[in-house]
Amino acid sequence: MSFALDDTIAAIATAPGEAGLAVVRVSGTSAIAIADRVFRGGAPLTGAAGNTLHHGWLAGDARVDEVVAALFRAPRSYTREDVVEFSCHGGSMPARSVLALLLASGARLARPGEFTLRAFLHGRLDLVQAEAVAELIGARSESMQRAALSRLGGQLSREMRAQLEALADALAEVEARVDFAEDVGGVEVPAELVARIGAIGGALRAHLRGAAWGRAMREGVPVVIVGQPNAGKSSLFNRLVGEDRAIVADVPGTTRDRVSATLEREGALFTISDTAGLRETSDGVEALGIARAHAALEDSAVAIWVLDGSRALDDADRAIAARLAGRRVLVALHKADRGEVVSEDGVRTLLVPAGAAGAAAESVAVVRTSAVTGDGVELALDALARVAGFVAGETLTVERQAHTLESACAALDRAAAVGAAGEPGEIVALELREALSALEELLGQRVSDDLLERVFSRFCIGK
Ligand SMILES: Nc1nc2c(ncn2[C@@H]2O[C@H](COP(=O)(O)OP(=O)(O)OP(=O)(O)O)[C@@H](O)[C@H]2O)c(=O)[nH]1
Ligand SMILES: [Mg+2]
Structure with missing residues (x-):
């Protein structure tokens, strides 16, 4: 997958088939210029303000369809880039012709999930929220829908960030003690701090119990x-x-x-x-x-x-x-x-x-x-x-999230255990760092291209 943000991407955002409308989306620095090359309306889109609608025709050599163009200017758009969304007629031909026109005018065909990837790379969504978009689209029951919406709204992300901060504080304290005691040799972690580390693990574990239900919600x-x-x-x-x-x-x-x-x-x-x-x-x-x-x-x-x-x-x-x-x-x-x-x-x-x-x-x-x-x-x-204890609400429905959270919890458990056993602070710090990086990965604060590739390739095209 390309993580370049300098080209302009386009794709059909709606499902194929006969329908009243279809939407074709363009996003990127040249989105408005490219749209203008094929849009015949009252006035060029280049001069128009963001969050406005424009009626017109799309045409290359010949007219292709009658459309309404929705114009969004960066950063107030889904991707935080300039975006034009053309509502054209549904069915198999119109949207494909509109897309072909836009590609001929300089846009590149978007890969699956690339619009949401851009929203993520521009910081509009964290990784948990980005995954919630895919979950929402794939929701097959009300509880899946509710869970996805709640994560999209950022509830889980906020809780995870709070735990991440608490964890970073705990780590800083342990490291300060280690630095301070450098000459003395090993230093134990006080019981109060060990208890706090345990509490962070407990708070995270509560979400893992929901993870089993998340799986069940998807698969039954x-x-x-x-x-x-x-x-x-x-x-x-x-x-x-x-x-x-x-x-x-x-x-x-x-x-x-x-x-x-x-x-x-x-x-x-x-x-x-x-x-x-x-x-x-x-x-x-x-x-x-x-x-x-x-x-x-x-x-x-x-x-x-x-x-x-x-x-x-x-x-x-x-x-x-x-x-x-x-x-x-x-x-x-x-x-x-x-x-x-x-x-x-x-x-x-x-x-x-x-x-x-x-x-x-x-x-x-x-x-x-x-x-x-x-x-x-x-x-x-x-x-x-x-x-079945069916309580809909905050659940982790994404395997990746459950898996990452599980490693954070395991590292925290180990940190609390070695801390309680009076092992040197360095060892506790080691485990805390591992937990911290797992949480950062969960939220997408530290991610490899490989991971992004895996997450976004599961999306449908146009999203
Ligand atoms: N009166 C009455 N008979 C029932 C009821 N439910 C099932 N039966 C009868 O009980 C017999 C067994 O029904 P099944 O549903 O095949 O029972 P099962 O538990 O699946 O049986 P196995 O597959 O052999 O283990 C049949 O003759 C049914 O018509 C009920 O609610 N009332
Ligand atoms: Mg039977």
């Missing part, structure tokens, strides 16, 4: 349906996803392969998998299915335990409960149309220790359902979002 929170054979798992699965996806039969051991479907709830994506009923079996194929069910459970964030609530709990139920201990579980007391033999509290106590409150209690919900009447299906979906 993995949910697995488990239970005894014939409990009605596939029937409930079909109801939850609103489609006859899995085969239902009154023979136990019907489902073998894992069947998955995605649904959106409370602005989050859930990928729900139906699996084979859990039991001892001599059937080889069924045993493979059961092994897959166990694997799916391992990979899941939430389990839906389908339990036939119309008959008493048995040892197989207790074995499944033991397998689910400590997990986020939505219990469907299923076949409710047949009667309610198992009580909600009865099954709850199998999963949640008596008297548990807070997170442990909130991670389990019990709902009565019936695939015959459809009762409880909506309630189950609401409970699913709740049990």
Whole structure:
């Protein structure tokens, strides 16, 4: 990717296809001059003020399209350069002809993400915000959208900068002590300072917990349906996803392969998998299915335990409960149309220790359902979002950010540990410097061309 800022770039900013409008964007020092070469309006754009609209025609040898030109003057534009955005007619031809005209007049075709790259290089956005632009464009659910908007607004960046400053202060203090004690030999870091370093690590870690959810928001929170054979798992699965996806039969051991479907709830994506009923079996194929069910459970964030609530709990139920201990579980007391033999509290106590409150209690919900009447299906979906702990908001949805933050946290942990162990200040300083540079990389204050290349090549062209 070119990091040169001296040429003028152009690209179609809208998606191809039939539409009312398309937008072609030009940015750079010659943007207005290049636009003027092909723009036929009331007056040349060169003399116009920024943030103004101009109606006219674009023409080379012949007229190409009727357009409205939006003019932005540096630094008050998306890229902080001079920018002209032509709104032309949508469809496959107009925008392409307009772009061809601009390229023939001296603009260079922009690479993917190059407009946003320029905004970053000119300091209008930091790297977290730039990545939020790509996330916003790619958002597939409301929660992804909210998270991207919040990062674009700079909330995460502000918090990270605050921690970065605290970290720089701590490092300066450690270094001052080291310098001061040069002749004396090694110097310990006082407990108060070690505690402060630990606190910075803690504040950063809180964002990492959100990172797992960020991944889930993009790919769908993995949910697995488990239970005894014939409990009605596939029937409930079909109801939850609103489609006859899995085969239902009154023979136990019907489902073998894992069947998955995605649904959106409370602005989050859930990928729900139906699996084979859990039991001892001599059937080889069924045993493979059961092994897959166990694997799916391992990979899941939430389990839906389908339990036939119309008959008493048995040892197989207790074995499944033991397998689910400590997990986020939505219990469907299923076949409710047949009667309610198992009580909600009865099954709850199998999963949640008596008297548990807070997170442990909130991670389990019990709902009565019936695939015959459809009762409880909506309630189950609401409970699913709740049990998943779905709190939209500040989350790190970008792998790079999570990864960089993880190295900062690890370095801070090491700094706090060696500090607490009374190791010399130099060693603490070494770890703090590593954490600092990770945070700088997170915000894009210190980045290699390689990293920029990786970040911006994921963008679409015209952004
Ligand atoms: N009365 C009643 N019957 C149900 C309900 N849900 C499922 N069934 C019946 O229970 C039997 C088993 O249903 P499935 O959905 O195949 O059960 P499963 O848990 O997927 O079974 P396996 O795949 O064999 O583990 C079928 O005969 C269903 O019609 C329900 O809510 N009420
Ligand atoms: Mg089944």
